[in-house]
Amino acid sequence: QVQLVESGGGVVQSGRSLRLSCAASGFIFSSYGMHWVRQAPGKGLEWVAVIWNDGGKKYYTDSVKGRFTISKDNSKNTLSLQMNSLRIEDTAVYYCARDRSISGTYPIDYWGQGTPVTVSS
């Protein structure tokens, strides 16, 4: 069965960096686009970034562009999110999620359980 397990979350000071990882199993990782979606405490879902199956295309929400980098290692079935220059408003639960297709333009059909990130001042 499809499994997505995030790790790397924690408490970090504003301006510092953090790297999230997502271990994927139960499907052919190289055949799917992948997303990061976050949810601030008590708030709604916010899309963060997407990467095509082969890493050829990457897109970011405007608030993280230039600070966050999404990457995909198909040999290790791992999705990553490098987060630099963190801000207090980046505090959220971060979900790794699978797109239904090779791109990022279709529904998200599987989600991980999320990893919390807290940015403190």
Place this chain on the structure above:
Amino acid sequence: SYVLTQPPSVSVAPGQTARIACGGNNIGSKSVHWYQQKPGQAPVLVVHDDSDRPSGIPERFSGSNAGNMATLTISRVGAGDEADYYCQVWDSTSDHVVFGGGTKVTVL
């Protein structure tokens, strides 16, 4: 950027029908997906491509999309349907995934 607008809350009596709106400029030209999220859990896809259901999702969940409004309909609502519901599209103009603000469904 493209904006999806949902009502913050919808209340419905048990056994009745809940309708959750998702408004967007010419949303009828896009494919709309809906997610259910219960407290402390990850979201679950309940309707995709306007009106299709993933396997395992009850027929009570249905969707429609035309003009400037998409709608998720939940028939014969029960306590287990209490959750937040989010609509989502892909905006090809900005190459962004867009979520609506979410609607909390309360079963009276």
